[in-house]
Amino acid sequence: MTTEPLAASALFHPCDAGQFEFETTAELEELTEIIGQRRALEAVHFGVGMRREGYNLYVMGPSGMGKHTLIERFLGEKAAARPTPPDWVYVNNFDQPHKPRSLRLPAGQGRRLREDMEHFIEELTGSIPAAFEGDEYRTHIQGIEDELKERQEHAFNELSEEAAKHDIKLFRTPSGFAFAPMRDGEVVGPDEFAKWPREAQQHTEEIVANLQEKLQRVIQQIPVWRREVRDRIKALNREVTMSVVGHLIDELKQRYTDLPDVTAYLDAVRQDVVDNVKDFLKGEESENIPGQPQESDPRVLHRYKVNVVVDHSTTEGAPVTYLDNPTYLNLVGRAEHLAQYGALVTDFTLLKPGAFHEASGGYLILDAHKLLTQVYAWEGLKRALYSNEIRIESLEKMLSLVSTVSLEPEPIPLDVKVVILGDRFIYYLLHAYDPDFAELFKVAADFEGHIDRTRESQALYARLIATLAKKEQMRPFDRGAIARVIEHGARLVEDSEKLTTHMRSIADTLREADYWAGEAGRDTVTAEDIQTAIDHYVYRSSRVREQIQEAIQRNTIYIETEGAEVGQINGLSVLAMGQYAFGQPSRITATVHIGEGHVVDIEREVEMGGPIHSKGVLILSSFLASRYAQDHPLSLSASLVFEQSYGGVDGDSASLAELCALISALSGIPIKQSFAMTGSVDQHGKVQPIGGVNEKIEGFFDVCRARGLNGEQGVLIPASNVKHLMLRSDIVEAAGQGQFHVYPVENVDQAISLLTGKAAGERDEEGNYPEDTLNALVQNRLTEMSLVRQTFADQAKDKPKDDEGGIKLDEPS
Template sequence: MPDHREEHDRSTGPVPEALAPEALAPDALFHACDTALLKFDSTDELEDLERVIGQERALEALSFGIGMPHEGYNLYVLGSTGLGKRTLVNRLLSEESARMPVPNDWCYINDFDSPHRPRALRLPAGVGQALRRDMQQVMEDIIGALAAALQSEAYRSQAQEIHDEFKEREEQAFAELREKAEQQHVAMLRTPGGYTLAPVHDGEILDADEFAKLPEDDQKAIEAAVEALKRDLKQLISQIPLWQREMRERHKELNLSVSSLTVDQHLGELRTKYGELPAVQAFIDALRKDILENADQIRSLGEEEGAGPNPAGQAARQLNRYKVNVLVDHAHTEGAPVVYEDNPTYQNLVGRVEHTVQFGTLVTDFSLIKSGALIRANGGYLILDAEKVLSHPFAWQALKRALRAREVRIESLEAMLSLASTTTLEPEPIPLDLKVVLVGDRLLYYLLQEYDPEFSRLFKVAADFSEDIRRDGDTTVLYARLIAMQQRAGGLRPLSRDAVARIIEQAARTVSDGERLSLHMGGLDDLLREADYWAGQAQASRVEAVHVEQAVAAGIRRASRIRERVHEEIVRGIQLVDLDGEQVGQVNGLSVISLGEFSFGRPSRITATARLGEGEVVDIEREVELGGAIHSKGVLILGSYLAWRFSMNQPLSLAASLTFEQSYGPVEGDSASVAELCALLSVLADAPIRQSLAVTGSVNQHGQVQAIGGVNEKIEGFFDVCAAHGLTGRQGVIIPASNKPHLMLRRDVVEAVREGRFHVYAVSHVDQAAGLLTGLSAGEPDAAGQWPPDGLNGRVQERLAALARLRQAYSRPNDGDHRTL
C-alpha cells in the first residue's frame, strides 16, 4: 500500500527520534511566574491601572453602542459570570451620562373629559415635584377659600337680596291678584292646601246658603269673576317655578362669580409661575373649569371634613382628580439616569396601575399609576440581566414592544389577560428615548440570535468580553497592578511580590493554560479576600505567598469531599483500577467530573475485546444510550483508523467492543479515544498494557493525538490515586504534546516528577502512546506497506490479515451449499 507517512524513515528499526515520547521535565509541568518581572516589594508601591486590560474589543463595542444615536443600537454584553461586565458597563455609562443633559420629568394628570384616559405631562427636570406641591397647596387654599367666600357676609347679603327680590315679586303678584279679586267682590284666601276663592257681599264672605240668596244676576257675575280669577291664579302659580328657576340661576351666577374670583385669585400665581409651559397652562384651564363646575361639591367636601385645608377620607379621594402624579422626578439628578433593574418583572419594567378597595370593589384613578424601569431610565440607560428578563412572564415581549414602538404604554396585566373585571385605565403612552444594555452569557445571546428574529434588529451591538489574556512580560506587570488596584478597592492588606506571583500563577491555573491569565474579576477578588483572611489569622501585616496557598488549598478542601470519596473507592478496590502490572485489552483512561466550579480527575478502566466480524467497532456506551455524540464520534474514528492503516487492500474483518467499566452515568467527549485505540491495538497484537500508566487524548483518523480539556485535573486525579495507593516510580500519565502549554500542575505533583516517583509523557501520535504502554516499537512499513512482524503494528496487521482469511474461509461454498457464513 502507499506510504502515507512520508516524513518518517521507512526502515524497520527502532522508532525514530521524531516519534519517541517525551518525558516532560519538572519545569515543563508548571509555568511559574518570573518574579524578576515584578520590580516591587509590596503592592503599596504599584499604581492603579488606568485602563481595563484584555477587554479592548469589548470596550470598542461599548463605546460604539453608547455613542450610536440611531434606533436599534442597543447593546448585549456577553461573557461568563465574574468577568466584571456589569462593573465596567456601569463605569462607562456613568462617565457618558455625566456629560448628557438631565432628561425631563414625567407626570400623569387627569383628563377631566375622559377620566379613564390620563394624560402624560412632560416637564423640565425638577418641575414635576414643584408642580405637584403647588397644585396640592392651591387646592387646599381653594377648598378653604371657597368655604369662606360662600359663607361671607357679602355673599349672604347678595344671596338674600336675590331671595328677597323673588319673594317680593311673588308677594306683589299675589297682592295684585287679591286686589283685583276684591274689586270683583271675590276674596282670595290662603289655605293649607293652597289658595281658594270665595264671594264677598258688604265685606262679608258668603257661605253657600247666603250666596244662593243673592239675585241671580249677581250670582252669575260673581261666578264669572271667580272663573276668571281662577285662570289668573293658575297662571300665577305656574309662573312660580320659573321664578324659582330664575332665582336658582341668579344664585348660580352669584356662586360662579364669587367662585371664579376666588379660584382665579389662587390660580393666578400658579399661572404666572408656569407661564412658559403651555401644557401646564392648558391643565390649569381645564382644572379651573372643573373646579367651577363642582364648586358647591368642593365646598361641601371641605365642610364635611371639618372645613380644614387637609381633606381626608372620601373627600380626599374625590379631590385626587386635581392632583399631579409625578412618575419620574429628576430634581436631584445629575446628567442622564443609569438604572439597573434587578427584578425585571413585567410591572417593574413597564409600570403598573394599582387599585384600592372602595365598598368592597377595586377602583383606581390616575394617581395610582406607578412608573417602571423603562420610564425611570428614559433619556438615559437601562441595564438588565438577560436571563432574568427572559425568565419573567411577558417581560421580554413588553421590552421588545417598548423598544419597537419607542414608547411605554402602561397596561394592567390583569386587564390585559382578562383575569379581573375591575375599573381600569388607559394612560397616554410616554415617548421613549433610551439605550438598553442586556448583560448575559454567550449561549443565551446566540440562542436569541437564532430563535428570535426581532432580537438582532433591536440589539445590534454585541460587546463580547474576553475570558482570558495572553501571558507575557507586559501583561504580567499589568496584572500585578490590577491585583494592587483590587486589593486597595477591597480595603485589604498589601501583598508581597511572591504573593502577587502566586496569584498570577493561580490565574493561569484557573484558565487551564500556563500561557494565559484569567480575566474573571470575581474569582480574583475572592482569592484576594480569602488570602487576606489567612494573613489576618496569622496576624501578618501583609499577604504572603503562603497565605495565597492556604486560600487555594482551603477552597479545594471545602469542595473536595466527593473527589476524596471517589478516589477512596478506587484505593479500596471497589472501583476496579489497576495501578501496576500488565493486562491485555485493558487501559486506564482519565475523565473529569465537574461539580459547579470545582472539577477533579477520575481514572476509569477501559477494556476492549476483538473477534471475527465485519469491520464494526461497537461502543457499548452508545448502544445503551449512555454515550454522547462526541464520544460516539471518537469511537467511530477508531474503526476508520484501523481500516486506513492496516486494511487498505483487504476487508476489515473485525468485530470489536469498547466500554468504560463500572460506568453508570453518561459518558461524553473524545478525550478517551487514544486510550480506547491503545486497548484495541493491545487486543489485536496480544500485547499487555502497563497498568501503571494512564492515558488521555483525542485521536484523529491518521493516528495523530489531539489536545483535550482538563489536562491538569486528569493528571492530578491519577496522581492522587497512585499516591494514596503508594507511588512506585513506574506510574505516570500520557498526555497530548499539544497540551504542554496548558500544564499548571500542583506543586506536590511537580516534586514527585522531580524526584522520579511519577512521570508525565507527551505524545503526538498513537504509536508513541501504544509503545509506552506495551513496550513494543510501532515499527516502520516497508515499500509494500508491510509492518515489521516483531513490532506492535506488525502484530496488529498480521492478526487482522488472519481474521480476513478466516472470514474468507467461512464465506466459501461448502459441499454444494452456497450459503455463506
C-alpha cells in the same frame, strides 16, 4: 520511535516575582482601565454612541467576568456628560378621569408643581369657605331671594286686587289658593251662594274661572322665576369662586408660562374648581348654598393633586438604572389599588413608575436570564422599544382577561438605551428563535475569557489586584502573593500562556487569602496565604474526589497501576462538581473477535454515551479500517467499554486510549498499567488536544502516590497540551525526582510504543510493516481474521441447502 518524558520545568510555568519593582500593592496606582477587553469596550462605545433605533446592546460572557461593573462604570461616565432628562407627572383628566394626562416638565419642576398644587388646595379649602361665609355674599344671596319673594308677592297682590274689584276674595288654603265671592265685605258661604239668582251665580263663576286661569299662569311662572334665581346664584357662586381661585391660578401660571401643557392644565383646574365649589365647603355650608348639587366625592380634592412619576430634581446628567427584578410591572409601571368598602379602587395618584420611567433619557441595564424568566417581561420590553413609549397597562387587560373599566394613562415617550447582560447561549438562542431580537439589539459586546500572559499583562494584573484590594479594604499583597495569583490565574484558564479575566474567581481568592493572612497575624498577604486559600477551597470542595480515591485504594473501583494487561488501559476523565473539577482514572477494556468490521461502543448501546464520545469511537474505527484493511475486508467485531461506569460518558478525550486498547487486543501485546492516557485521535492517527489536562494528570498521580510511586508511573498527553500544563507543586517535585512522568505524544504509534514497550513499526516502500512490530502483528491478525471469515463463507456455500434456502446440517451418527 521513542518519546522522552517532559522535564519538571515544563509541567509548571512560574511567575518570577523579581520582575515586579514594588514591595506591596500599596505602592501601586489603581487601575482605571479594563484589561483584555478591547473588543468588548469598542463595541460598548459604539453601541452607546449610536443614537439610532435598534442599537441597543447585548453584553455577553460567562458570569463573574465583571461585565456589570464595567458597563455601569462606562455608562456612568457617558451619562455624566449628557443632559438631565425631564420630569414626568400624571394629573387628573377632568373630562375623562379614567384617562389621566401626562405632563412633561424640566428636571426638578415636577416636584415643584406637586408642592404648588398642594399649597393651592390648602389655600382654596380656607379661602373658598371664608368667601361664602362673608356678609357680602350673604347680602347678595338675600337680595336675590328677596327679589324672588317680591315678584311673587307682587303677582299675587295684583291678582288679589283684580279679584276684589269683582267682589271676589283670593286667600290661601292648606292645599293652595282659592277664590270666594263676597257681599258687603263678607265672604259668601256655599249655602248662601246657592240662594243667589242663577244669573248672578253664572256671572260670578265666569269671573272666578277667569281669575283661576290668571292664578294658574302666575303659579306656572314661579318655577321659571326660581330657576332664574338659581342661575343668578350660580353665576354669583362662580363669580365668588373665580374671585378666590382666579388670582391663585394666575400666580401659578406665571411660574409655568413656558410650559403650555401645564398652563392648559391649570386652566382646567380653575374651571373644575368653579364647577365643583361645593367640594371645598363643609356639609352644612354646602347645603346652604342655593343652586349647588349636594352629592360630594370624599376624595374629590384628591383630583387636584399631582403624581410625580419621574423626579430628576437630584439627578445630575442622564440616569443609569439597573433593574434587579425585571418583571413586566417593574419595567412599565403599574396602577396600585386601595380597598374601600369591600371594593378595590384606583386613580391617577396610584400610578407607580417602572424602570423605563426612571431610565428614560439614559440607560437601563437588565440581566438576560432574569428578564426571560419573568412572565411577559420580554414582550413588554420589545413593545416599549418598538413603540418608543411607556404605556402603563395591567397584564389582565393586555391579555383581555378582565372587562371592567380601568385606568388608561396617557403614554409617556421613551428614549432609552437598553443594555442586557447575559451569556452567549442566550444570545444565540434569541437570535435563532426571536426575529425581533436582531432588530432591537444590533450591537453585541463579547467579553474575552482570557488574556495573553506577558510581562506587560502581568504588571497590569498586579495593578488590578491592588485596585481590588484597596476597593475592598484588604491588606496589601506582596510580590510573592501577586506572582502566586498570576500562576493561579493561568491555572484557572488552563493555559500557561494565558491569564483568566474571570474577576469573581480572582476576587474570591484575594478575599480568602486576606482572611488567612489575618488569621496568621500578618499585615501583608503573602504567597503562603494565597496557597492556603487555594488549598482550603480545594479541601472544602473535594469530598466526592476523596471518596472516589478511597474507593480506588480499597479496590472497590478497579484501577491497576502496576503490571501489564492485554486490551486494558487507564483512561482519564474529568468530573465537574459545581465550580470544582477533578480528574478520575477509568479502566477501559477492549475485546475483539471475527466479525463484519463493527466496533461496538457499549456506552452508546446502553444510552450512557454522549454523541461526542460516539463520534470518537467511529473515528477510531475508521482509522483501523484505513490503516490495516485496505487490501481485504475488516473482518473483526470489537467492543469498548468504560468499566464500572455508572453515569453518562461524553467527550472524545478517551478515543486515543480506546484505540490503544484495541491495538493491544488485536496484537496480543499487553499495555503497562503504570500508565494512564488522555487525548483524542483523528482518522489518520494524529493525537489532538483535550481539556482538563491538569486535573486528569493529578487524578492519576493521586492514585499512584497513595499506592507508592515506583518511578515507572506516568501519564501520556497530547503534545499540543504541553502549553496548558500548570500542575501542582507535588507533581512537579515528583517529576523532578524521576518518580512520575508526563509524556507528550503526537500520534498513536508513539503512544502505543510507549505503552507496550514494543516498536510500532513503519511501512516500507512495499507497504509492509517490519516483522515483530505492533503494526505488523495487528496487520497479520486482521488478515488472519479475514481469511478465516472467508473460509467459513466458502464452506457455507458448499453446504447443501434445505427447501427454504438455509444450510442443511449433517445428521448425527
